[in-house]
Each structure stands twice: as structure tokens, then as C-alpha cells.
């Protein structure tokens with residue numbers, strides 16, 4: 244007689260917000276990086292800074308967008324009331340609106356999204372709805388800008404909380420990038436002039452996680468955009484056209500990708516915009532293959548090799564997967580590294596019950612743990628510390644912008660000026676046309 248083994252699903256609450264509230268009130272175990280996380284984001288809207296969470300120690304650029312105070316009715320509403328109001332507004336709006344939710348958004352927001360994905364998947368999802376009047380992007384500022392670049396001119400892209408920026412994207416400031424380019428031009432000569440091998444001195448490459456101004460800069464200077472999924476293909480594209488690559492804003496994605504392609508670390512100097520020649524000497528820059536901008540993601544910088552060692556000691560056989568925005572030592576120590584989509588697919592594809600230790604944002608990890616109860620899935624970082632700016636999108640803001648649309652008001656519209664939008668689209672189109680080496684044209 245054969246017996247069928249059934250795996251009992253573990254009841255896991257996918258809400259990071261519930262966990263934070265429980266820890267801060269003393270009803271739950273564990274710790275958070277900041278107890279202010281339990282407050283409403285409106286407590287921080289009028290203050291400078293990124294707010295509590297992983298980026299709270301980062302320096303916010305002067306003039307970063309601030310969010311005006313959320314009306315009292317939304318601040319006072321219970322979770323249940325906000326949930327019902329969002330549902331009602333969405334029902335009333337029907338096809339007039341598309342709600343996009345990034346993987347790192349809180350559960351209470353994601354459950355209302357028509358699409359859930361990474362920034363580029365979501366911008367593409369919006370393309371499928373050219374007749375929608377509004378695209379509500381529950382993510383951060385550069386994502387709403389990208390959606391605006393790719394959507395129809397008459398469509399309004401809405402960011403529910405204007406203070407939801409991205410500390411990494413902010414680290415590549417357009418004035419500093421222009422200044423860097425001028426210094427490199429003085430060193431290398433005419434940046435448009437190919438050498439005997441047909442290669443220009445530098446091809447700029449920007450990660451999707453950058454402002455539209457940076458994407459526009461890249462497009463104007465023969466460069467290209469990349470995502471964490473296609474960074475290698477994009478670097479191959481750039482090396483086919485240039486002697487070197489200037490990669491921004493994320494030094495870790497640039498370093499991890501170029502290292503995997505065989506570029507020696509000595510040929511990857513870092514460019515610190517506060518120092519002359521970025522802190523390097525002329526010879527180092529002459530020999531460079533990839534110049535890495537001094538940027539990082541404070542969420543992924545929290546992961547350490549010690550955490551991986553601990554996970555392996557406590558969970559023999561654990562499969563460790565980290566995001567390539569993590570520091571090089573962490574990527575090297577992990578079993579695998581890949582984008583959020585890679586992580587999601589790797590877990591979905593596991594046929595045997597498996598223990599996964601994941602190095603990416605807690606909201607995604609917790610949601611995957613709830614979605615795949617046959618596996619044990621946990622975040623490498625034991626401290627609950629979400630992305631500060633993703634966390635600024637509370638259901639209260641989503642209800643506010645949706646009810647605004649019902650009332651005929653387009654609140655928090657994000658628009659990219661044509662001077663940046665046109666070259667930024669060129670850089671995005673180059674990315675879409677880039678093919679992995681060895682693939683058919």
C-alpha cells in the first residue's frame with residue numbers, strides 16, 4: 244500500500260507591517276532597524292531624509308521631492324476602511340486606471356495591484372493598457388518616470404507618495420555625472436572619436452535604478468540602460484563599442500557583473516564624485532575597463548558573509564540566493580545571485596521542499612514564504628528593515644490618489660521633460676535591442 248505524503252502548509256503572514264507593529268508593541272519577537280517604522284509615513288513627509296528603514300542613514304539631495312501632508316481622513320482611517328475605500332475606488336474607475344505594485348511594496352498595497360513585478364516588468368505591463376487614463380505606480384520615483392517614458396503622452400503616471408524616491412538613484416546626481424564626463428573627456432580626448440579598433444573611449448551605462456535625467460545623459464552620449472537581469476548582455480554591447488564603460492549608479496551590480504565576465508578588479512576603479520578624477524590617478528583611469536560610480540543600495544548593502552555562514556551552520560543544505568546589488572563578497576559566498584525575478588523563479592521551480600536563505604528586500608521574501616509554504620524561506624538579515632522609500636507608499640496614499648481620480652483630480656503626476664525623455668527612450672530602446680552574445684540577431 245502506498246502512502247501519499249502531504250506537506251502541511253505553514254500559516255505565514257506575508258505582512259511585514261504586521262510584524263513590525265507586533266515587534267514594536269512587544270507582542271512579537273525579533274527586532275526592527277527603527278521603531279519609527281511602526282508610525283504612518285505621513286509623520287516623515289514634511290521632514291528631510293528618506294525616513295526610517297534601510298536608507299535612513301543616507302544623505303538625501305537638497306531639493307528632493309517632498310510629499311504634502313496626507314488629508315486627515317486617510318491618516319485616521321483603519322486598515323479595513325482603507326482597504327474597502329481602495330477597492331471601491333478601483334471598481335468605480337474600472338479600466339480607466341491600472342495599479343502597478345513593485346515586488347518590494349508592502350502586502351497591504353500589493354494586494355490591490357493589477358500587476359506585481361520589478362520596475363521594468365511593470366513599465367511594460369503599463370504598455371498593455373494604452374487606453375487607461377492613469378497608471379498608479381506603487382514603487383519609487385525613477386520607476387514612475389520610466390513608466391512615463393514608455394506610456395502614451397496623454398496617460399498620467401501617478402506616484403502615490405512623492406517622497407518615495409530611491410537613495411541609490413539619488414547617488415548619481417546629473418550635475419556630478421556631467422562633471423565626471425568633462426574630466427574624463429580631458430583625459431581621454433574626444434569621446435565621440437573611435438580609435439583604430441573602432442572603439443570610443445567610454446560608453447556610459449546606467450542601471451534602470453536612476454533618474455530620467457541620467458537615462459537622458461546616457462542616451463545623448465551613445466550609452467544604454469541595463470536591468471539586474473540583463474546587465475551582462477548590456478556590458479557586452481558596451482564593450483563592442485567602447486574601450487571602457489562608465490557604470491552608474493550601483494557599484495555592486497557593475498562590479499559583480501564585470502567580474503563574472505572576467506574583468507580584473509584592478510581595472511574597475513571607483514569614481515567618487517567628491518574627489519578630483521573620482522579619487523583615481525590618470526594611469527588607473529587609462530587602464531580602466533569599467534569605472535564604477537560610487538553608489539549602492541542600502542537595502543542590499545546590509546547583507547553580509549557572516550549571515551550566510553550562520554544560515555549554513557543553522558540550516559544544513561540551505562540554498563542561498565542573493566541579489567547582485569549585494570557587495571561582491573556576499574555574491575561570491577552565495578550559491579546563486581540574480582534579480583528579483585530570478586529569485587522568484589528559482590523558488591517557483593524548486594520541486595523538492597527546500598530551505599532558501601534570500602538576500603533581498605524583506606517584503607518580497609516574506610511574500611514568497613507565504614506563497615510557497617512547502618519550502619522554508621527566510622531573509623538572510625535577521626533584523627526587519629524594509630526599503631525606506633518603498634515603505635513610504637502606505638495604503639492611505641493609494642486610497643487618496645484613487646479617490647482623487649474618481650473625483651476628477653490627478654494627484655502626484657510624474658512627468659519627464661522632453662529634453663530628457665527623448666534621449667532616455669533612445670537608451671532604453673538600445674537595451675531592448677541588445678542581444679546576448681551568441682544569440683541570433
Ligand code: SF4
Nearest residue numbers: 409410411540542630
Ligand atoms: S531597494 Fe534599494 S535600489 Fe530599490 S528602491 Fe530601495 S533603495 Fe532604491
